[in-house]
Amino acid sequence: LEYSSQLEAQSRELEQTARKLREANTKLTALSVQKDAFLSQVSHELRTPMTSIRSFSEFLMEGGMDEKAQARSAGIIHEESIRLTRLLDDLLDLSVLENGQVVLNVQTARLSDLLDRAVSSAGVGSPKPDGLEVIRSAEDEGVLLKTDTDRLTQVFINLISNAQKYCVTDTPRLRIVVTRSQDSVDIDFIDNGLGISPKDATVVFEKFVRLTDQASAGSAGLGLAISREIMLRLGGSLDYVPGQGGAAFRVQLPLVWVERLG
Numbered sequence: 001l002e003y004s005s006q007l008e009a010q011s012r013e014l015e016q017t018a019r020k021l022r023e024a025n026t027k028l029t030a031l032s033v034q035k036d037a038f039l040s041q042v043s044h045e046l047r048t049p050m051t052s053i054r055s056f057s058e059f060l061m062e063g064g065m066d067e068k069a070q071a072r073s074a075g076i077i078h079e080e081s082i083r084l085t086r087l088l089d090d091l092l093d094l095s096v097l098e099n100g101q102v103v104l105n106v107q108t109a110r111l112s113d114l115l116d117r118a119v120s121s122a123g124v125g126s127p128k129p130d131g132l133e134v135i136r137s138a139e140d141e142g143v144l145l146k147t148d149t150d151r152l153t154q155v156f157i158n159l160i161s162n163a164q165k166y167c168v169t170d171t172p173r174l175r176i177v178v179t180r181s182q183d184s185v186d187i188d189f190i191d192n193g194l195g196i197s198p199k200d201a202t203v204v205f206e207k208f209v210r211l212t213d214q215a216s217a218g219s220a221g222l223g224l225a226i227s228r229e230i231m232l233r234l235g236g237s238l239d240y241v242p243g244q245g246g247a248a249f250r251v252q253l254p255l256v257w258v259e260r261l262g
């Protein structure tokens with residue numbers, strides 16, 4: 001009797017192991033499908049600039065073009081190679097972030113200085129005719145952050161540049177609103193464009209997702225994916241906030257890394 005109950009226990013254990021193996025196998029298959037999809041997206045993204053570099057260099061080699069056409073072809077080759085480099089840099093950055101290999105360089109800085117830096121790096125700020133006007137709340141004064149300030153600024157620059165690219169209206173405006181709560185600081189980037197529908201808002205953070213046809217402008221749909229990954233590494237988050245009129249993105253950092261000045 002003892003022998004048979006031992007056998008029963010062993011067979012239950014075996015069944016459990018088999019179930020775990022099946023589950024692991026399903027997960028591995030899903031991962032491999034994801035990896036294949038990613039590789040095919042990457043090669044698609046690389047092929048577009050490569051194709052134009054190849055055709056325009058062939059035109060140049062064939063000769064017989066006038067000087068203006070030659071300069072135009074060389075210009076396209078130049079632009080496309082810059083785009084290719086940017087794409088490869090972004091892919092590398094994303095892979096380092098996703099694999100958790102990123103080394104954080106933690107420094108202390110004023111939030112308002114980081115926002116200043118981001119606004120000027122993105123090349124916006126003062127209200128220009130048809131340029132993006134940036135409006136800042138006074139709340140960011142006095143917020144000191146202890147974090148990887150370069151990485152956080154990279155996220156800010158991306159959100160500001162996105163407003164610049166995608167906020168289509170006659171008077172594009174971006175409000176940057178800082179709110180301190182008990183355990184976190186929120187930095188909202190709210191523009192007055194068309195915004196993003198709830199359905200699209202769930203996918204914009206995925207790799208290679210472009211809602212507007214920005215392929216020609218050299219956007220690969222990686223900016224938000226990289227930014228979200230950075231925020232996770234910094235112990236915070238990046239989300240879309242619906243119902244704000246235009247597009248609204250919220251950067252959140254835990255308060256443990258925020259101190260009051262003075």
Ligand code: ADP
Nearest residue numbers: 162163166210211212219220221222223224247
């Ligand atoms: P990219 O790096 O190519 O600019 P992102 O990942 O930053 O791509 O953005 C993905 C998509 O999200 C964009 O193609 C755009 O359609 C949409 N998007 C991002 N920011 C905004 C915004 N402020 N307003 C409207 N659409 C936006």
